Amino acid sequence: MEAYRLLYPMRTYLVVSGRGEETNVMAADWVTVVSHRPTLVGLAVSPKRVTWGLIRKYGEFVIAVPGLDMIDDVWIAGAEHGPEKIRKTSIEFLPSRAIETPSLKGALANLECRVVDDRTYGDHTWFVGEVVSYSYREEAFRGGRPDPSAGFLAHTYRSEFVTFAGRTYRPNVRTDGRR
Numbered sequence: 216m217e218a219y220r221l222l223y224p225m226r227t228y229l230v231v232s233g234r235g236e237e238t239n240v241m242a243a244d245w246v247t248v249v250s251h252r253p254t255l256v257g258l259a260v261s262p263k264r265v266t267w268g269l270i271r272k273y274g275e276f277v278i279a280v281p282g283l284d285m286i287d288d289v290w291i292a293g294a295e296h297g298p299e300k301i302r303k304t305s306i307e308f309l310p311s312r313a314i315e316t317p318s319l320k321g322a323l324a325n326l327e328c329r330v331v332d333d334r335t336y337g338d339h340t341w342f343v344g345e346v347v348s349y350s351y352r353e354e355a356f357r358g359g360r361p362d363p364s365a366g367f368l369a370h371t372y373r374s375e376f377v378t379f380a381g382r383t384y385r386p387n388v389r390t391d392g393r394r
Contacts, residue, residue, distance in 0.1 A: 220372070223244075223370065223371055223372065224369040224370060224371045224377055225244040225245075225369060225370055226244070226246070226367065226368070226369050226370075227242060227243070227244055227281065227289055227293075227368045227369060227370040227376065228242070228243050228244070228246045228278050228279060228280060228281070229241070229242055229243070229278075229279040229280075229281050229285075229288075229289060229292055229319060229322070230242075230243045230246075230258060230260075230266055230276055230277070230278060230279070231276060231277040231279060231308075231316055231317060231318065231319060232265075232266045232269035232270050232273070232275075232276045232277075232316060233269035233272075233273065233298070233316065234273065234315050234316060234317075236298070237269060237298060238298060238301070238308065238316070238317060239265050239266055239269055239297065239298045239301075240279075240288075240292045240300075240301060240304075240306060240319070241260070241264060241265070241266040241292055241293070242289050242290075242292040242293030243258060243259075243260070243293075244370050245258065245259035245339070246258050246259075246278060249343055253345050253346075254345065254346040255331065255343050255344065255345055255346070256278060256326060256328060256343070256344055256346060257341055257342065257343050257344075258276070258278070258341070258342045258343075258344065259336075259339040259340070259341055259342075260339060260340055260342060261338060261339050261340075262335075262338075262339075262340060264296070265296060265297050265298065267340060270330060270333075270342055271333075273315070273316065274329060274330045275314045275315070275316050275327070275328060275329050275330060275344070276316055276328050276330070276342070276344060277311060277314070277316050277317070277318050277319070277325050277326065277327055277328065278325070278326040278328060278344075279318065279319040279322040279324070279325050279326075280322055280323040280324040280325070280326075280351075280355075280367065281319075281322055281323065281368055282321075282322070282323045282355070282365060282366035282367065282368070283366030283368060283378050284321070284366065285321065285322070285368075286368065286376060287304070287305075288304040288305060288306050289368060289376070290374060291303050291304050292304065292306075294374075306319060306320075307319070307320040307321065308320065311325070311327045311348065312327060312348040312350065313327050313347040313348035314327045314328075314329065314347065314348070318350065322352075323351065323352050323355040323356075323365055323366075323367065324349065324350065324351035324352070324355065324356070325349060325350050325351070326346045326349045327346065327347050327348040327349060328344025328345060328346055328347065329344060329345050329347050330342055330343070330344050331343050331344065331345050352365075355367075363378075363379035363380065363382070363383065364379075366378050367379055
């Protein structure tokens with residue numbers, strides 16, 4: 216087993232890059248928050264991927280949060296390469312608010328990002344993007360909190376995904392150390 220697999224299951228996202236006929240969508244697990252203020256997100260992409268070249272070319276990308284209803288599109292976006300794979304999906308684009316890279320219609324959320332830094336680590340480039348705008352489905356984020364029943368996807372292994380059971384757990388320990 217490869218050591219990085221011990222970090223799974225990991226949330227799965229769709230990364231939109233490019234514009235017009237060059238628009239591409241890639242599935243990605245290696246995405247995380249880097250900073251709250253300003254809001255920065257990090258994304259690891261192999262230089263072998265079309266997405267890598269499009270992010271470098273245009274300096275922007277969209278992190279789309281897919282729901283369970285998008286699982287087939289997530290699989291195609293992760294298993295196949297290049298913009299031509301989009302014809303095999305039910306993915307629809309819509310204009311983003313602040314950048315030219317489109318967002319995904321039907322996604323639980325879309326975070327529009329402008330690249331502020333990129334560095335190569337091993338066999339991947341770590342792109343850091345500032346979130347310059349975003350949109351989300353109200354029913355997936357009730358009261359500003361994610362609703363686990365919305366069908367957020369996590370990738371476990373190869374072609375297996377899980378969602379979150381609607382149950383919320385809280386620790387018994389308070390922040391003051393008492394139980």
